[in-house]
Amino acid sequence: MAEKICVAVRLRPPVSQSQDTSSATFWRVEDNRISLHKLHGTPIPGISYAFDYVFDETCSNAKVYELLTKDVIHAAVDGFNGTAFAYGQTSSGKTFTMNGSPNDPGIIHRAVNDVFRKIQMISDREFLIRVSYMEIYNEEINDLFAVENQKLQIHESLERGIFVAGLREEIVNNAEQVIKLLESGEVNRHFGETNMNARSSRSHTIFRMVIESKGIDSRSSGDYSSSDAIRVSVLNLVDLAGSERIAKTGAGGVRLKEGKYINKSLMVLGNVINKLSNGAKQRAHIPYRDSKLTRILQTALGGNAKTSIICTLAPEEVHVEETKGTLLFASRAKRITNCAQVNEILTDAALLKRQQLEIEELRRKLQGSRSEVLEQEILKLRNDMLKYELEREKLEMELEEERKSHKEREQRIRDQQLKIENLSSLVSDGDRSSSQDSMKESPKDECNYRGEDFKTPCFKAAGNAFVAKRSNNSQLPDFSPLPDSFSNVADEDTWFKMNKGYIADLDLLQTTPARKVQSFPPQDITPDCSNDNYKEELQNLKRQLELAIKGKNELERKHEEEIQLNGRLMGEISELKQELDVNNNLLEASKERYGSLEREFQLLKEERDSLQKSVSESSQKLTFVTDQKENILKDLNSEVQRRKDLEAEIKQFSVAFASRQRSLASIHGEFKSKMEKLRAENPVPLHKSLQY
Ligand SMILES: Nc1ncnc2c1ncn2[C@@H]1O[C@H](COP(=O)(O)OP(=O)(O)OP(=O)(O)O)[C@@H](O)[C@H]1O
Structure with missing residues (x-):
């Protein structure tokens, strides 16, 4: 079913209150609209955007998850591909939204818990869950569950779609197991200090859950169309690195190189979003292959997936240009239509x-x-x-x-x-x-x-x-x-x-x-x-x-x-x-x-x-299968008949055997009484007399 990508923006709390007092403008959030205002309150014309949700600085991760992401997660359990990602300039709160804090866990933790909670509630299906965690650092894919797996390649196949070859997948049974794995992966992730963020993500990370499920009593139902199918869905939870102005981050050396890669891949993401937002007629070629990020997220962007995007914003006036850029990205993303359907393997x-x-x-x-x-x-x-x-x-x-x-x-x-x-x-x-x-x-x-x-x-x-x-x-x-x-x-x-x-x-x-x-x-x-x-x-x-x-x-x-x-x-x-x-x-x-x-x-x-x-081939196949089935049925029937005959024979034989036994017993009785009678008449031991 075709549906628009769900897009929300989230304003993080200002870093320092003192900065705000000197500001000439500020962002105001009203319902699902965000607009730029002059300090005394007049709205600045043309800078006002509406989204599915607009979260102000007081909003918790719990609320963001509940309103924006929960549906995507639940749909993933039902067999739909799902993606949730955070986009925004550096230090705007992406990692805070995806990973959260001890008091307010982020979207990833909540999603993991929710997946297992929901599975528990589904009694007529059995589930198999696999998880993987990767990062794209300087346009190279690294495995966060296995540091030795570096520079992994993207492949595409009919069965698996687009996938990263050689990525470790862990089969998991409960949320705690996943959280532990995530914590181990976080250690391997690239963070770095910049002028703007003491712990800035220097890579894009993708946490992936593959959810497989199968109806428990599929054999007995006889309805092949759905209960016999295996559902496989992929859920991506993505924390992007933030776009950054080199002048502001003060990056040099390694940081500068990272920044360039980050900006480049985000630019490709922007291009893809831009093209997709133009509508089917003007789309022409979508440059998914221009970056690893867009290639991996291809299904999530305009494909078979339910997607929600949260764009994080820094409220400070010094970031107003970047914030406008993020809002523009978000409004383009809002125009993208995906076409999600349950993925079934039959x-x-x-x-x-x-x-x-x-x-x-x-x-x-x-x-x-x-x-x-x-x-x-x-x-x-x-x-x-x-x-x-x-x-x-x-x-x-x-x-x-x-x-x-x-x-x-x-x-x-x-x-x-x-x-x-x-x-x-x-x-x-x-x-x-x-x-x-x-x-x-x-x-x-x-x-x-x-x-x-x-x-x-x-x-x-x-x-x-x-x-x-x-x-x-x-x-x-x-x-x-x-x-x-x-x-x-x-x-x-x-x-x-x-x-x-x-x-x-x-x-x-x-x-x-x-x-x-x-x-x-x-x-x-x-x-x-x-x-x-x-x-x-x-x-x-x-x-x-x-x-x-x-x-x-x-x-x-x-x-x-x-x-x-x-x-x-x-x-x-x-x-x-x-x-x-x-x-x-x-x-x-x-x-x-x-x-x-x-x-x-x-x-x-x-x-x-x-x-x-292919219809005629299928018909032939079907006829062949039906013929075979009929033959087998015939064989079965004749076997049943034979068994019945045998049973009857055994019965007769048993009856005859019983009567023979009875007659033997009576003969034996007769013989015995005769012997006793003979013994009584003749005192010579019988065995001796019989010997002669
Ligand atoms: N909604 C929020 N409430 C409270 N603190 C927040 C919120 N959003 C962000 N922060 C804080 O702001 C700082 C920067 O946030 P964060 O690291 O999440 O930004 P980021 O967008 O992931 O940056 P980068 O792209 O550099 O990784 C962190 O100290 C974080 O705890």
Whole structure:
């Protein structure tokens, strides 16, 4: 059954009253809560903790045992593993709590007495108790019952669980015997003097009782499921060494080395408690193997055991930080859930029967909900996967189409840009031609000019044609001086770049028509023209120019629109891409889940198969045993029958024997009387006469 570890804290009495008067804070205990207060009584926010029990400095070991530990001890007698340990900084009262004083024995003594007292009260079971006592000193395990057993190793086996190999175990019959053994062990324990404690435990000690019991009349009951089982439980009573600040303990040399080992193993214990307190989901790996202490206490921490922890606190203000640390440890420990169950070892027949029941149960579970649920989940996942695949394909198609139309639009934009460039150059060419024309005076020049093949601009093949036109025009520098203001609008370099196919800056291009209007108004051109045709042509040219400018503006507007549309579409494409990514992730996740479910399903199938196999093996075994039993019964019956027959025969024989005896007796009587009669008739001694 899952249950939380039981956690209590205990405040030891202050070492010296005088220290307290100068304190600025003190710990207050109210019911099952402990909080830090300022000297005048105001509670300090955030430093208040509740536990299963909070014992103040007036509390006795008797009370601590009664409220916190007794249940664990009693449960151990009933077959549950149990652990009780004391945790706290050095000199906070751990050893006092576990070992006690002559006037107020500690938890270990009380537990030992209680175990034997309880056993006495159980009449239907017989008990076997073994005890051992070890210490972990500088991360080495030593036997406190046998000093020669040092540096012992931890092992693990199916039958014994985690155990210390080579540790002496004494079989004990009463509490006094155990107390004597404990006293002998205490002598071997490592204690040392530090600034904080004149007799400081330099090692963690674990006193262990293994309690075995068996129902007394198990044979007669015939119920194999429980009375035939042997219960084995392990009870650990642990006195930890205290965490210490080297600065405070003033430790050096050996003490310093011990302190480092102590702190390290307590840190591992803290880590284990921390991980366990995170709850099953976030637990991941629990570092039990990082220290000997946690390895030995593995079952007690989050395993098959009932556990109670007492955290001892030093009340002095100078220890307030350590006390807060201990309280934090205690509140984490409070969140740990153990799952204790009676430990039973079964005889073969009981084991067979129980296994069969378990197999049946498993089979029911397997055939029932679990596999159905799994199959349904797999089906659902398959559907989801198909759905995602379809959605992905659809999205991919949409994306492809979008890409295509995006390309087309880009092409259109490029075309438009080109057209705009052409128009712009045309406009400026036209301007320049106009200005040149207006300055021309000789008919030869006029003819030359008119002889040029001036056409409506061909937008599509603009690039090269335009470059050619520019190069033609550049042959007339003398007749076409650039206005001063031109360089402010579009310099030669810019033109050059544009004509070479550089990306155009539209802002620059837009300034070109404005220059034409400002610099070359039409009235400046006409008065100088004497030829009518030429005038007409000029008019045409002007019209064409106007049209071209209009066209160019229109194109620019369209171009702008296209760019905006393009921007929007790009946004849509990136949204689609994101959606596609999300879908892909979902697909991956469901694929993974699907895979793991399939694996789980496969495992379950294998498990089911092996279970079925073991069921059939068990059935075979059972049939074999039943057959054997029947045969034996048959043999027994025939033996009984034979015995009955023999008895009857003996009876008959006895009757016949008796009647024979009777007839013999009568013959003998007759013979005797005849002899006597003969003797009377014949005085010759009979034996003589008979000799003849
Ligand atoms: N509840 C208590 N009532 C009276 N005296 C106490 C109590 N707790 C502790 N003490 C006394 O305080 C001193 C230190 O206690 P103890 O040796 O038990 O501390 P510890 O936590 O085991 O220290 P360490 O970790 O150094 O071994 C001892 O003299 C002990 O008798």
